[in-house]
Amino acid sequence: MSIATEREAQAPDDIPPAITGRWSSLAKEVLGTPRVVVGLVIIGALVLMAWIGPLFSPWEFDERDFFAFRSPPSAEHWFGTNTTGRDVFHMTMVGLQRSIVIGLCAAVATTVVAAIVGAFAGYYLGPTDRVLMWITDLFLVLPQFLILAILYPVLRGSEWPVFVILLAGLMWMVTAKMVRGMTISLKEREYVLAARYMGVSSGRIILRHILPNMSSLLIVDITINVSGAIILETALSYFGFGVQPPDVTLGSLIAEGSRQALAFPWTFWFCTGLLILLVLAVNLVGDGLRDALDPHSRRRS
């Protein structure tokens, strides 16, 4: 995206402006919204910190300092140490990495599922629609948190990617309903009708003509789902139904820290602060994107 904008900015003035493509005009919109830029900068900083930070830390991830149990932040342990003498800074950074990756993957997977279910239901209508919407309603009735918790004994031994798939499997419903609504209105547009009369197959129409035309909705949705996934993961980890040790996420660190938040505040406040900052930044980007991409909401906030 940034390469496209740079190229545009460097274009000499005397050449008539080329018709801007979807992506470069999108980039221009996005970079013109201060909230999005602020959010992206914070996210970028957090990503850098999460992946580069541990390299500077003098302690290893699972190394224990037997001379400093529960010691407050110092030059040696930047975020202090926990009950077993592990370096909180290093653990927090690793947890931040995991939370970012889980949030991103789960959000993308959620949106893909939602787009496919919603678009097929809205395009075919009739029995397909009824069956798909019944399944959607059924999933909406079941609290996601509960299902994930019930499935926990099966999950116990598995790695975090399984967890991501499950998160996605339980978060797609609301978006699917939105996509379905938009598909119903899009399928009567001239370009879709033209494609259909030319004999393009239904599957291809959905993937090539309908979904790309709601890409702005889908992009916004991915951002919203990132924060949703991170928050759901935190809740699950708090009850021990989330990612299993020795793997850590911000959620499991918060869970551990919250039990001693008063006596040893550093085990709680650092990971909590980073989590709030991360979700806040993602929400800022999502909210800004929605305003930038939705022509009806130009005058908001």
Added chain:
Amino acid sequence: MAKFLIRRLLSSLILVFLASSLAYLLAATTLSPRSNFEQQQPPLSAEAIERELDHLNLNDRTPLAERYATWLSGVVVGDFGQTITDQSVNEHIARKAGVTLRLIVVGAVIGATLGVAVGAYSAVRQYRAFDRASTVVAFFLLAVPTIVIAVVLQVTAVWINDVTGRQLLEYGGEYTANLDAGFWGTLADRVQHAILPTLTLVLSLFAAFSRYQRNMMLDVLASDFVRTAMAKGLTRRAALFKHALRTAMIPTITYFTFTFGILIANATFTEKVFGWHGMGAWVVDSIVTNDVNAVAAVTCFMAVCVMAASFLSDVLYAWLDPRVRVS
């Protein structure tokens, strides 16, 4: 309209039934009640374990279909079976459902009302100080998981109590045990205990609703019918309340149905953190203790709550939107 609502009610009943069946089947396949009895001290003989499991309809050697049929035949007549400690699930529900319902209803009413009011007002005062402040607060609250809100409130309560030297805010349990203070004393005690858990629910709901209502209200404020209403001589207040707010609340009502599931999950976290013995705390405990029947019963309860909320929002929708009533 009545016909539409009856049809909705029927399809909700089927959905509740399917959801609880699904939860039962999932729980029956993933949880292992057998391990509970095998680890008991003093150890039980193999036959005793089998007998106990058969008695509770939890034996994993019985085919799943048969266990499901037994469970279902009980549920149809309103009996959710026994818990893993051989107590009636129904009695537990009777005791715990009220706790959760009280928390959810009070939290939802206060949170949604506050959110709608603040959201609508900040749309009217767009870009003024009130709008900016409420936007910042809502954005911040949206970024904080409910679990964290609950824990932070608890920590703050401990700190406040320490500083003031009095037990101003209670943060554990639903009431003081063996309190003998008459009707008003008991009521005050309950309110004192309920402040923090309710506040937890209210804060997260308020943030979501105020953002949503603000956006909806902004859309409506710019529309022609509000201008017409003022042009025909209505006062600004009347135009805003009777025309703008009423219309802008219609999408919010739909939004309420979607957030209700989240609200129930939040109630679970809140109960667990503040030590309330409600349905939410119970389900977390029963998953840990492999209590299949209890898990299925709580899922059924939550599904009924979600459906009731969506039914309520249909009724409210019809009340706010005359077009639905007429057709």
